[in-house]
Amino acid sequence: IIGITVSKADHFAQWYQEVVLKAEMIEYYNEIAGFYILRPPAMYVWNVIRKWFQERIEHMGVEETSFPMFLSSKSLEKEKDHVEGFAPELAWVTKAGDKDLEIPVAVRPTSEAVMYPYYAKWIRSHRDLPFRLNQWNSVVRWEAKQTTPFLRAREFLWQEGHTAHVSEETAGKEVLEILELYAGVYEQLLAVPVVRGRKTENEKFAGGYYTTTVEGYIPTNGRGIQGATSHCLGQNFSKMFDITVEDPNQKGQHMHVWQNSWGLSTRVIGVMVMIHGDDKGLVLPPRISKVQAILIPVGLTAKMTAEEKTAHIAKCDELLAEIKKAGVRADIDVREGYTPAWKFNDWELKGVPLRLEFGPKDAAKDVISYARRDTGEKGTVPLAELATAVPALLETVQKAMYDKADKAFREHRLVIQDWSKVVPALDSKNVVLIPHCLDMKCEDRIKDLTKSDEQVEGPDGQKAPSMGMKSLCIPFEQPAEKITEGTKCLSPECERNAQTWVMFGRSY
Numbered sequence: 001i002i003g004i005t006v007s008k009a010d011h012f013a014q015w016y017q018e019v020v021l022k023a024e025m026i027e028y029y030n031e032i033a034g035f036y037i038l039r040p041p042a043m044y045v046w047n048v049i050r051k052w053f054q055e056r057i058e059h060m061g062v063e064e065t066s067f068p069m070f071l072s073s074k075s076l077e078k079e080k081d082h083v084e085g086f087a088p089e090l091a092w093v094t095k096a097g098d099k100d101l102e103i104p105v106a107v108r109p110t111s112e113a114v115m116y117p118y119y120a121k122w123i124r125s126h127r128d129l130p131f132r133l134n135q136w137n138s139v140v141r142w143e144a145k146q147t148t149p150f151l152r153a154r155e156f157l158w159q160e161g162h163t164a165h166v167s168e169e170t171a172g173k174e175v176l177e178i179l180e181l182y183a184g185v186y187e188q189l190l191a192v193p194v195v196r197g198r199k200t201e202n203e204k205f206a207g208g209y210y211t212t213t214v215e216g217y218i219p220t221n222g223r224g225i226q227g228a229t230s231h232c233l234g235q236n237f238s239k240m241f242d243i244t245v246e247d248p249n250q251k252g253q254h255m256h257v258w259q260n261s262w263g264l265s266t267r268v269i270g271v272m273v274m275i276h277g278d279d280k281g282l283v284l285p286p287r288i289s290k291v292q293a294i295l296i297p298v299g300l301t302a303k304m305t306a307e308e309k310t311a312h313i314a315k316c317d318e319l320l321a322e323i324k325k326a327g328v329r330a331d332i333d334v335r336e337g338y339t340p341a342w343k344f345n346d347w348e349l350k351g352v353p354l355r356l357e358f359g360p361k362d363a364a365k366d367v368i369s370y371a372r373r374d375t376g377e378k379g380t381v382p383l384a385e386l387a388t389a390v391p392a393l394l395e396t397v398q399k400a401m402y403d404k405a406d407k408a409f410r411e412h413r414l415v416i417q418d419w420s421k422v423v424p425a426l427d428s429k430n431v432v433l434i435p436h437c438l439d440m441k442c443e444d445r446i447k448d449l450t451k452s453d454e455q456v457e458g459p460d461g462q463k464a465p466s467m468g469m470k471s472l473c474i475p476f477e478q479p480a481e482k483i484t485e486g487t488k489c490l491s492p493e494c495e496r497n498a499q500t501w502v503m504f505g506r507s508y
């Protein structure tokens, strides 16, 4: 069989690899570990996302730029304190041809150090603010951990926005505007619900002031996954790179600008595959699917004469044209030598949201038959209603996919006020909301206290003890149960008062 050979529930890691390969989204770059080729079905999704996001940040006044992909150790020096944690991931170029480079250069893992020396040069007056640039590029991080397509690669495509502002308030407003766009990419395009929140001190970008995030949930293993981050950098980088303007409130004084940086990567595609895929393969939300509806002529039996067949196919072409005219990205599969059943499997593997079948029986009743990829539900549409019914069906599929994922996330986001319930909740594929003191060491201990010897499959497909839970975010939308003066941090070893509800979970 050409299909997926393992079940999603039993062999999630292998299932995922088979799906992205057999749906022709990915090819492994066998020359070097950790690199992947993005094939047209994947690039189509990325380009829909890119158009949607680009149009909206342009509307906000963000301009596009393109900086060099290499950075010098000198400029890396400026942000050395927080880079040290990332240093092992830096890829270096040390030679050109057979000559050693005087000064090795690093491949950008992110572009703060590349861009900010020029921000210092270009930003002179508060009239230059807000200063906003975004670039679409790829970055390299030489991961030591197990890599996997889309979710953790040594090179990935993303966008990185870098902005400068006159105040904490205007910077903070933009951080949240961008975060809401990230949530929109997930919820409106990928049919994936996300929780919006702020990262704890442990999990935030160490070089920044605070990090906001959209967090996803993978029902198959109950893990949380970071979807995208929008950071306020405060004045940390403007002090490192000396980016100042004269202070509009204090003549003759200079002030360091307030900065943000925000990024969304092709990881979003992996999240979408993991949440929506099934044992037949990919299941694509219609809004990001290159082919939204595939028309397959059926019933072309040997009994039919050549003329009848030709006439039937011509009728199919007419129907296809009408569906396309209604704005649907539709195609027809008239490949010779393949049975309808074979074709059904092939398009299901590729995740096409809607299959349309048209045979002599349908023609006799002036209907077209359909099958939804998400639920398998079958039905018919009167030919007279084709132009309205097919687009409506696709919107129904998009909403149903979102609602199903949203229900799963809501049902597996448990508010817990009794520590003994935490590990059982994690072992039942939940993420948890617990009252927490926000102390960094307390958070570290919680990770140790929640490791369980329950053997589960890791990202590499091997069985491993369940990892402990990490904080995912401090949700902006807090549970109804109030944290009062007397509420203690839930950790059994902590005496502190709880500050807020924090979402914790085993995670990617």
Ligand SMILES: O=C1CCCN[C@@H]1CCCn1cnc2ccccc2c1=O
Binding pocket: 083, 086, 087, 089, 090, 109, 110, 111, 112, 141, 159, 160, 161, 205, 207, 229, 231, 261, 262, 263, 264
């Ligand atoms: O997330 C984003 C969004 C886009 C712009 N950059 C920020 C922060 C990146 C944090 N980061 C992440 N990996 C790194 C790896 C090596 C060196 C430095 C870094 C590093 O600074």
